[in-house]
Every structure is written in C-alpha cells, then in structure tokens.
Amino acid sequence: MASYAYRPTKKFKKTLLGGGALVLLLGLNAPAAVSFAQETYHAYKISQPGYKRQYGSWALLDVPPEYRTNAIHAALLHTGKVLLIAGSGNNQKKFDAGSFDTVLWNPADNTFKKIPTPEDFFCSGHSQLPDGRLLVAGGTARYEVLDGGIRRAGGGMRVKNENPDRSYTFKKGTRFRSPSGVEYVSTADVTVPRAKKQIQAGYGKGDRMQPWRTKVTAGEARVFVEAVKEGPQALTTQAAQYEILGLKGKDAANLYGLAQKLTTEKQDFQGIRSAYEFDPTAEKYIRVDPMKEARWYPTLVGLEDGKVLAVSGLDDVGAVLTGDNEVYDPKTKKWSKGPTRYFPTYPALFLTKGGKLFYSGSNAGYGPADKGRKPGLWDLSKNTFTGIDGLIDGDQTETSASLMLAPVQRQRVMLLGGGGVGESSKSTSRTAIIDLSEESPAFREGPRLPQGTRYLSSVLLPDDTVFTTGGSSDYRGRSASDILRAQFYDPATNSFRRAADPTVGRNYHSEALLLPDGRVATFGSDPLFDDADNTKLGTFEQRIEIYTPPYLQGDRASDGNRPALGEGPRRTDPHGRATFRTAHPDRITKARLMRPSAVTHTTDVEQRSIELKLTRTKDTVTIETPKDRTLVPAGWYMLFVTDKEGTPSEAKWLLVE
Known part of the structure; x- marks a missing residue:
C-alpha cells in the first residue's frame, strides 16, 4: 500500500x-x-469521517428559546417523544411564583411542546407503567433555607386528633400557641385522620375479667410551622403541647399539636404527597390518589406485577423518611403500605430475577453516612435485607451511576464512580461488577474510569455496550471540575475504550438516555459556580447535546447497510412472540428489548436490555420474549435488532403484556 x-x-x-x-x-x-x-x-x-467511525460524534440541538428549560428529569415515552420535567427547576423565584415547566421533545422532527404542569415536580420520582403511562410522584413543597437565612423559628408539628368519629382538615395559616403564649403558623394544608378505637378486655382485682373497654389511639399528621414573629422568644428545644387556635369545646380538647423543637437551624427541602400519571397519547398529566407520605428525592421502581414501589425521600417537614415505603397499583390508582426499610434518598434499586430488589449502594444524597449505604438484596415478601461485600471505596457511592448490564438474563450489575457523602470533594474512578446469579454474589473491581467521577451518565446501547459520559471530579462541578470525556464499557472484554469528547459539561441535575434511532441525548447540569475560582454563581445548562455512536457512522448508517424491521405487530402474542417482515433476515444476529429510561440525578432504574430468541424465514424474523416477568416487566419496549458488527436497526415499539 x-x-x-x-x-x-x-x-x-x-x-x-x-x-x-x-x-x-x-x-x-x-x-x-x-x-x-x-x-x-x-x-x-x-x-473527519475516519474519526467519527472510530469515536462517534456530538452535535448540539437547536432548541428555540421559548422551550429551553432546566431539565431535572428526562423520560422516553412509547410515542418516541422525550418528556423533560423541570418543575420549578431549582429556581426559588419560579417556585414562589408557582411557575412550573414541562417540555415534550420529539426527536423525530425536533419539535417541542409545552405541557401544563399542575404542581412542582422538581426532584420527584418516576416509573414506567404497564400501559405506557409515566407515574410521577412527589416533588417540592418548600425550598431549603440555610443557616443564617432563617428569621423565624420553625420545625415539624405533629397534629393529634383524639376524636374517633371524624377527621379534620386545617388550612395553611392555621395558628398553634405554645404554653408560654408564642404563636406559630402552618405553611401548608394538613388533614388529620380520626382516632382509632380498639375494644379490648382487661383483668381487675382477683384476676377477674373487667367489662369490655375501648382504647383510643389518636390520629396524627405532620405539618411545618413557623413563628408568627421574629425573635429569640420563639426558639425552643423542649417538647411541648400546642393549642390550635379557633377550636372550641370538645374539639379544643381532642385536637392539639406536639413539637420536639422549633429553631432557626437549617431547614431542608420538603416533599409533597401528590401523584400523577402522564398520558403520552393525550400529552397531559392526570391526577391520581396521593401518597400517604410526602416525598422529595424518592426512587420509584417497577415490580414484576406492574405495581410500583416508592422508596425514601424527604418528608413534609424536611426529614429523611425512616423507612415508610408504599406501593402504587395502576389498576386502582391507589397506594398501599409497602415493606418498611430505610434508604438514603434516590437509592438505586433494581428488580432482579426472582423478584428481589438489588440495592447497588448508589444514591443521591440525603441521609447519614453510616446508615442505609451498604449494598444488598432486599426480599420484599419477607422484608429481609442481605448485605453484600467486596465494594472498594464503599464510602463513595453517593452520586455514582449503576445499571444492569446487558443482557438482563445474566444478572450482572455495574457501579461506576461516585463521591463522598454530602458536599465532599472526594471522587473515585472505581467501577465494580456483581454477578447476582452466583450462590454467594460479591462485588469485583472493574476497569478504572480515566479519573474520579461523580454524576456520571451511563446508558445501555443496543450492541450490549455501555456508553458513559460527563460528570465532574468535585461536588456539583466546583472549581471548573466538569469532565469532558466519554467512553464505552464492553462487557465482553471488561474494558473501556475512548469515545468522542462532549462539548457541554454535565454534573448535578444532568441526564442521558437512549433514543429509538440508536443515538444518546444528554440534558441538564446545575453547577454551583461557573468559574474555576468559585466566585461566579453557576448557570443551569439548558443546551441539549446528542451523541451519534460509531455504529451509526459512515457506511454502517446508510439505509442499505443498516438492519431494518418492516411490518409487524404493536404487541406480543399470548406466547410472547412477534413476527416482522425484513428484506435480509440472514443479516440479523441479535435482538434486544430495551426498556425506555426515566432518569434523574444519575439514577435510572428503568433501563434494561433483554435478550430475545430469534427465528428466521426467508423474509421474516420472529422474536420471543422470556416469560419471567421479573426479567421482562409488562410495558412498552424498544425492539432493536443488530448485525454481526453490532449495527442496530431503528427501534420498533412493542408492548409486552
């Protein structure tokens, strides 16, 4: 040559x-x-074409100014459109004004639509439902107030109701008076359930049975209260009972408030109970029954029966929930009590074969460093938790990425990067892999990332590789620490290889997801500062950048060379099969069902890739899904087929019932 x-x-x-x-x-x-x-x-x-064929390429999407938003959450819908949820977008002024945003983006023609947003879904949880709707639950009731910024003493008030005959609703602004005469006002509506009556028998003198008697257990609800007036007279660290102003007679005796302390210490974000389903066809939010607990930073994980488990979060007074989890039934649109277990906020929980949930240790923040951080398997039916060892840098799982490697049948989970608890400057380049199919599974160290990385986005691709991009080496990109690098993890070789570098930094409040055409879209980023000296306050990143992998570059991306599926059904038959016409069935070597993402705070427990059985004729391919619903929960999936080089088709949307 x-x-x-x-x-x-x-x-x-x-x-x-x-x-x-x-x-x-x-x-x-x-x-x-x-x-x-x-x-x-x-x-x-x-x-250059040669560079793109080896490393892929990035391109910025031209988003009209009126549709640019602070993308806190991103979810791919079965219509092929992407729902970008901002809520108030970590913007106190928008929260105070009641201005909440959702934008619907159609990657097929790059059109946008604003969606009326009824409540502040900032830092909510979300999960794909069996019918293709997206469950959105929780969000923001109140923004945090830091030490030094609090002028009125405040805290949580437990409102008690000893009347077994009825519940009571107290509107925002209800006043509570302390024994010393200091008044506090509620910051939200609160409904207190009626007391519970329990008939029981007891023994008296001579060990003789007493007549039947009734025990009353007061109903209780929480609400945040603030002192009406500024000043040290409202500060208290002593538990006390508070009178509810405006009540008379028996109501005044049956209803009262209890508070442990009311101070001017830092007040955290507070959650809401509200829950909605987003309908991709009608393109609107539909209210469903609220949760029992308010939640901010919760994880919602789909179960094998189509129900959804809501876990963790900050409650309506800003405290991390102590283990009060609950289950949503999409058939009844109602919530019920779930198994009790404590996790820090946004825990990464994955549905595994057999129905247990695997907690990788990844989480997004709130909670003590010594509680709920250990990875393990959670048996929901028995409510037992089996811890798993072997994780290097186990104190740096906060803001790490986790995902189930492809295909899901192999039951391997990977954890990538992460940092220390809270505003720690620690970050790790550690990756770790666990095989849950082993009798005694344990983490094994994987290949190192190029450097310590928090907030890393990791996306499953149709060729079974993992695309990882962005992140920062310090908390929320401090000191200009964003990492403009990307790479592929290949599970077949257990190694990384370089990808083209992104041009937009991504740290806190950033997301990435797989599109139906095989590209990857990245959104968001919420740095504390915009400069290396940490003197200029950060600006939320509203640009959208899209990555086109090597498998869609050059000749591989042309219509004649890329695998293609033709006419076929929109849902599997009762045996889990679906047949599609194709001009070149012999070129198709693999088929994957890929569950669409619903991602926030580097937490995406939805995405999974399922290996399918393939049968070919001279002009068709038939795919067959596993019958195990712990591997393939009911719902809409993207069906990709690939050739021997890993070039994927465009996805066909397929409903697995």
Whole structure:
C-alpha cells in the first residue's frame, strides 16, 4: 500500500494561518494563538469521517428559546417523544411564583411542546407503567433555607386528633400557641385522620375479667410551622403541647399539636404527597390518589406485577423518611403500605430475577453516612435485607451511576464512580461488577474510569455496550471540575475504550438516555459556580447535546447497510412472540428489548436490555420474549435488532403484556 502524507485543505490552511494574521498574533499573545490553533485543529480532526467511525460524534440541538428549560428529569415515552420535567427547576423565584415547566421533545422532527404542569415536580420520582403511562410522584413543597437565612423559628408539628368519629382538615395559616403564649403558623394544608378505637378486655382485682373497654389511639399528621414573629422568644428545644387556635369545646380538647423543637437551624427541602400519571397519547398529566407520605428525592421502581414501589425521600417537614415505603397499583390508582426499610434518598434499586430488589449502594444524597449505604438484596415478601461485600471505596457511592448490564438474563450489575457523602470533594474512578446469579454474589473491581467521577451518565446501547459520559471530579462541578470525556464499557472484554469528547459539561441535575434511532441525548447540569475560582454563581445548562455512536457512522448508517424491521405487530402474542417482515433476515444476529429510561440525578432504574430468541424465514424474523416477568416487566419496549458488527436497526415499539 502506498504511503502518503496528510496535507491540510486550502480552506483549513486559511483558517489555521489566517493569511499571516497568526504571525502577528503570535507576537502579541503567543499562548492565545497556540490555544486558538489547537482548538481549530481539534474541531477539524473530530469532523473527519475516519474519526467519527472510530469515536462517534456530538452535535448540539437547536432548541428555540421559548422551550429551553432546566431539565431535572428526562423520560422516553412509547410515542418516541422525550418528556423533560423541570418543575420549578431549582429556581426559588419560579417556585414562589408557582411557575412550573414541562417540555415534550420529539426527536423525530425536533419539535417541542409545552405541557401544563399542575404542581412542582422538581426532584420527584418516576416509573414506567404497564400501559405506557409515566407515574410521577412527589416533588417540592418548600425550598431549603440555610443557616443564617432563617428569621423565624420553625420545625415539624405533629397534629393529634383524639376524636374517633371524624377527621379534620386545617388550612395553611392555621395558628398553634405554645404554653408560654408564642404563636406559630402552618405553611401548608394538613388533614388529620380520626382516632382509632380498639375494644379490648382487661383483668381487675382477683384476676377477674373487667367489662369490655375501648382504647383510643389518636390520629396524627405532620405539618411545618413557623413563628408568627421574629425573635429569640420563639426558639425552643423542649417538647411541648400546642393549642390550635379557633377550636372550641370538645374539639379544643381532642385536637392539639406536639413539637420536639422549633429553631432557626437549617431547614431542608420538603416533599409533597401528590401523584400523577402522564398520558403520552393525550400529552397531559392526570391526577391520581396521593401518597400517604410526602416525598422529595424518592426512587420509584417497577415490580414484576406492574405495581410500583416508592422508596425514601424527604418528608413534609424536611426529614429523611425512616423507612415508610408504599406501593402504587395502576389498576386502582391507589397506594398501599409497602415493606418498611430505610434508604438514603434516590437509592438505586433494581428488580432482579426472582423478584428481589438489588440495592447497588448508589444514591443521591440525603441521609447519614453510616446508615442505609451498604449494598444488598432486599426480599420484599419477607422484608429481609442481605448485605453484600467486596465494594472498594464503599464510602463513595453517593452520586455514582449503576445499571444492569446487558443482557438482563445474566444478572450482572455495574457501579461506576461516585463521591463522598454530602458536599465532599472526594471522587473515585472505581467501577465494580456483581454477578447476582452466583450462590454467594460479591462485588469485583472493574476497569478504572480515566479519573474520579461523580454524576456520571451511563446508558445501555443496543450492541450490549455501555456508553458513559460527563460528570465532574468535585461536588456539583466546583472549581471548573466538569469532565469532558466519554467512553464505552464492553462487557465482553471488561474494558473501556475512548469515545468522542462532549462539548457541554454535565454534573448535578444532568441526564442521558437512549433514543429509538440508536443515538444518546444528554440534558441538564446545575453547577454551583461557573468559574474555576468559585466566585461566579453557576448557570443551569439548558443546551441539549446528542451523541451519534460509531455504529451509526459512515457506511454502517446508510439505509442499505443498516438492519431494518418492516411490518409487524404493536404487541406480543399470548406466547410472547412477534413476527416482522425484513428484506435480509440472514443479516440479523441479535435482538434486544430495551426498556425506555426515566432518569434523574444519575439514577435510572428503568433501563434494561433483554435478550430475545430469534427465528428466521426467508423474509421474516420472529422474536420471543422470556416469560419471567421479573426479567421482562409488562410495558412498552424498544425492539432493536443488530448485525454481526453490532449495527442496530431503528427501534420498533412493542408492548409486552
């Protein structure tokens, strides 16, 4: 083969040299000139077809200004559209104004639509339902107030009701008076259930049975209260009973408040109980029954029977829930009590074969460093938890990424990166993999990331690799610590390989998900600061950047070379099968069902890739899904087929019932 030397095009020479202008610039500002030349050459290099075929390419999406939003949550719907939920978007002014945002993006034609948003879904939880609707539950009732910014003492008030005959609702603004005469006002409506009556028998003198008697257990609800007036007289660290103003007679005796302490210490975000289903066809939110507990930063995980378990979160007074979990039934639209277990907020929980949930240790923050951090398997039916060992840097699982590797039948979970608890500057390059099919599963160290990384986005691809991108080496991108790198993890070789570098930094409040055409879209990022010196307050990143992998570059992406599925059903038959016409069935080597993502705070417990049985004729392929619902929960999936090189088709949407 003849050798040749690379020669820049005339256009590139002109750009790089500037007709002699660069010589003058070098004399005036050599570092700036060198930087300009390097950036120009890099831009040229990454635009070359050979580079794209090896590393892929990035492109910024042109989003009209009126549709740019603070994407806190992203979910792919079975219509192929992406729901971007901001709520108040971590913006106190928008929260105070009651201005909440949701934007629906259609990647097929890059059109956008604003969706009326009834409540503040900022930092809610979400899960795909069997019929394709998206359950959204929880959100923000109140923004945090830091130490030094609190002028009125406040805290949680437990409102008691000793009347067994009726419940009571107290509107926002209800006043409570302390024994010393200090008044506090509620910041939200609160409904207190009626007391419970229990008939029981007892023994008296001579061990003789007493007549039947009734025991009354007071109903209780929580609400946050603040002192009416500023000043130290409202501070208290002593437990006390509070009178509810405006009540008379028996109501005044039966209803009262209890508080442990009311201070000017830091007050955390507070959650809401509200729950909604987003209907992808009608493109609107539909209210369903609220949760029993208010939740901010909860995880919602789908179960094998189609129900959804809501876990953890900050409650309506800003405290981490102590283990009060609950289950949503999409058939009745109601919630019921779930198994009790404590986790820090946004725990990464995965449905495993057999129905247990695996907790990888990944989480997104709130909670003590010594509680609920250990990975393990949670048996919901028995409510037992079996801890799992072997995780290196086990104190740095906060803001880490976790996912079930493809295919799900192999039951392997990977954890990537992470950092120390809270605002720690610690970050780790550790990855770890666990095989849950083993008799005694334990974590094994995987290949290292290029550097310590928090907030890493990790996305399953149709060729069974994992695409990881972004993140930062410090808490919320402090000190300009965003990592503009991306890579692929190949489970077949247990190694990373480079991908093209993104141009947009992504840290806290960022997301990434797989699109039906095989590309990856990235959203969001909420840095504390915009400069390396940490002096300029951060700006929320509203740009959307899309990655096109190597498998969609060059000849592999052309219509004639890319596998394609033709006419076929929209749902599987009673045996879990579906047949599609195709011009070249012999070229199709693998088929995968891929569950659409619903991701926030690097937490995406929805995505999973399922290996399918393939049968071919001269002009059709038939796929067959596993019958085990712990592997394939009912719902809508993207069906991808790939050739021997891993080039995927565009997805067909398929409903598994």
